[in-house]
Amino acid sequence: MHAPAEDVERRIGRWAQVAAIDAQSCRVEMDAGQPQWPLFALGVVRAPFDIETAPAELHAMLDDWSERFAAAAASRSR
Numbered sequence: 001m002h003a004p005a006e007d008v009e010r011r012i013g014r015w016a017q018v019a020a021i022d023a024q025s026c027r028v029e030m031d032a033g034q035p036q037w038p039l040f041a042l043g044v045v046r047a048p049f050d051i052e053t054a055p056a057e058l059h060a061m062l063d064d065w066s067e068r069f070a071a072a073a074a075s076r077s078r
Helices: 005-012 036-045 056-076
Strands: 017-022 025-029
Touching: 005 017, 005 025, 005 036, 036 056
Parallel strands: none
Antiparallel strands: 017 025
16 A cells, blocks of 8 residues: 555554554455455555556456446546
8 A cells, every 4th residue: 555554554453464664554454255355345445556466356346336437437527
């Protein structure tokens, strides 16, 4: 995550392991039975992020959600 570890820990620490990389970034690890839970958590943090390792199902869900959220955002401006 491109956010300080203490900020991320405060938002999702109960559901993830958060380790500082430097003052402005951290690594988040989650074990979840359903791919939507890590995506919910990433959204709650409200910071940019990169996904290093995840099941294909999570990437597929991220693609799907991204398309639907982008379409909703675009319809708002019409």
